[in-house]
Amino acid sequence: MQITVIGCGYVGLVTAACFAEMGNRVACVDADEERIAALQRGMSPIYEPGIEGLLQTNRRAGRLTFHPQLGPGLSHSDIVFIAVGTPPALDGSADISQILGVAAQLGVLLDSPSIVVCKSTAPVGTACRVQAILDQLCQRRGLGWQHRVVSNPEFLKEGAAIDDFMRPDRIILGTEDADAERTMRQLYEPFVRNHDRILCMPRRAAEMTKYVANTFLATKISFINEVASLCELLGVDVEEVRKGIGADPRIGHHFIYAGCGYGGSCFPKDIRALLHMAREHDTELPILTAVEQRNQAQKGWPLRMLRKVYGERLAGCTVAVWGLSFKPGTDDIRDAPSRELIDELLAAGTMVKAFDPVAGDNIARAYPAAVARGQLQLFSDPYVALNQADALALLTEWKQFRQPDFALMAQLMRAPVIIDGRNQYDPAVVGAHGFRHLGVGRLPVDAPAPLLRKVV
Ligand SMILES: NC(=O)c1ccc[n+]([C@@H]2O[C@H](COP(=O)([O-])OP(=O)(O)OC[C@H]3O[C@@H](n4cnc5c(N)ncnc54)[C@H](O)[C@@H]3O)[C@@H](O)[C@H]2O)c1
Structure with missing residues (x-):
């Protein structure tokens, strides 16, 4: 044809x-x-x-x-x-x-x-x-x-x-x-x-199917992220819960990974578009409104963790960022969680050293002024980006980040702190290398469960 x-x-x-x-x-x-x-x-x-x-x-x-x-x-x-x-x-x-x-x-x-x-x-x-x-x-x-x-x-x-x-x-x-x-x-x-x-x-049903598919997937992500924040308070590891619920075939293992939020050119804009379609017809979609709100909050999670560790001292810190695209396998940075973190760190006066296997050029194009003044540096080697860093924020789960050389990382960094925005690391493994690990809905290695502490 x-x-x-x-x-x-x-x-x-x-x-x-x-x-x-x-x-x-x-x-x-x-x-x-x-x-x-x-x-x-x-x-x-x-x-x-x-x-x-x-x-x-x-x-x-x-x-x-x-x-x-x-x-x-x-x-x-x-x-x-x-x-x-x-x-x-x-x-x-x-x-x-x-x-x-x-x-x-x-x-x-x-x-x-x-x-x-x-x-x-x-x-x-x-x-x-x-x-x-x-x-x-x-x-x-x-x-x-x-x-x-x-x-x-x-x-x-x-x-x-x-x-x-x-x-x-x-x-x-x-x-x-x-x-x-x-x-x-x-x-x-x-x-x-x-x-x-x-x-x-019919044509209208086809158009609606696309929006419903995307917004349903986004709902799964925001749901598990909400669960993760409660897990943190209850002293429960969300990873255990994820495996436990995913084993039920009615739930399944896809799209129930807690993390620092979804991005990309589709989910965020498609949710907003469906909410707008509802408003045009004088109706509300409270579930999807909450899905979007939760995702916005979730994108702020890496910064909240950095502030938890460094407080007001964050301005003078250097933060390494691994993973800039909104997900692995693409150079697409539209609405990526990395954008929100980089914006906030630059505004706070923090130095940012970033690495991504393919999206570095797109980020450099998006922040020409910060690159020119040297506040945002892009590297072609993930380990070089860690040099003298006060923390590593992992934002995209590229396969090459799964089993890095933790010993080398600990040597290179000024402070061994990992903000694990995709729950890639076993807290016990990185803990054994001397890292302080903060995951989404995960327990610090040696932390007693908060509820138990209360009872005692
Ligand atoms: N990216 C995805 O993963 C994905 C998946 C499913 C559906 N979609 C949908 O598909 C559509 C396209 O998405 P995308 O990610 O490919 O977008 P994109 O921004 O990557 O590509 C759109 C292209 O259209 C070109 N364009 C704009 N106006 C034009 C015109 N008048 N004549 C010729 N070219 C023109 C732009 O220059 C651009 O290259 C969107 O509606 C998106 O929601 C995207």
Whole structure:
């Protein structure tokens, strides 16, 4: 098939590369000319395991092309995917102006009936608005046919995006049009060969499904974080509780790890967008309001721990930060917990030495002034970042942080303090190396349970 993908970000690029890999001809369009120029040189503008190889193979085979704008050459696509951003507006709603702008361009440009697919996460009713724009423009141009708009929300996870796209656990198709459904099923057939995982539903239900999936996962995280804060008071290790509840298959082990909060380009903005949709319909969603509040509080946890250790002296300290992306496997720093901690430390006058396997450049670009004055230093070696540090804050659970050389760390640091924002370390193991370990809902190694102390 001839496919156009508009928006070459985390979702658009993966979508384009995976469809091209199946033999389709895919034209990618992005308004960011630098991004397109990099892609034309065979370089990926994002870090995603496996993406560069797929882009290069399919570009060389002539199945993948990159364009800085929608031009006449792209006007005969069978299917056009819209994968542009839907960032949060000031009132929390999803800003869908990029989608609507693309729809208006397509309405003028497309010369034959196409299937236009909304892949971006967008509020309920967006696909219908895109349909209305296209219908109006077709009518104005005197064309005797219509485009068909499908909602096909994306469920890939950054860091495992190629695998998720190639082996999806489900594909949601929102359409009421039998022909569009048939074509979309044909397109996705190579990805679901062993058994059908395509769910077809009305467009509004597809749009709602995406928001509910993300907000449910965020709810699990905030729930365990709330439990962790009570565990701290009760002298219970939340890790024991996590294993205990995860063994129940109705609960499961996924997304119940206590930590310093979720970030990224999806969960925070999607919760706010769903809350806004509710407000527009004069209703409240108290559970999701609490989920967001808990996450905000949780992002402040590393700083609270640093203040607990150093109090007012934090200003004169040096804090090493390991892990800057919002999760392992990506260079995406949007809404990452590292941003909140770095902001606070810089404001407090603390020196920050940071390391991340792939996200360092993005952080350097986000804090040019702090980097220029030397208050924020980025390192390409995690151990060098620890030199003379008064504490290490671990914020992203990259695999390489799991079994570091604790003896070397203790030698390098000025004070052996670990703020373990992802509960990566066994307090007893790091304690044996002389570290003071503060985990989320975990017990200090030698601390008697607070309740027992009270009884005594
Ligand atoms: N990142 C994820 O893990 C993920 C997962 C599922 C769904 N989503 C959703 O997918 C959508 C895209 O997310 P993303 O992370 O890929 O965003 P992104 O910001 O990485 O990419 C969006 C791209 O669209 C381009 N763009 C904006 N306006 C354009 C226009 N008029 N013409 C051409 N290009 C234009 C931007 O330059 C950018 O490269 C969002 O709605 C997001 O919520 C994201």
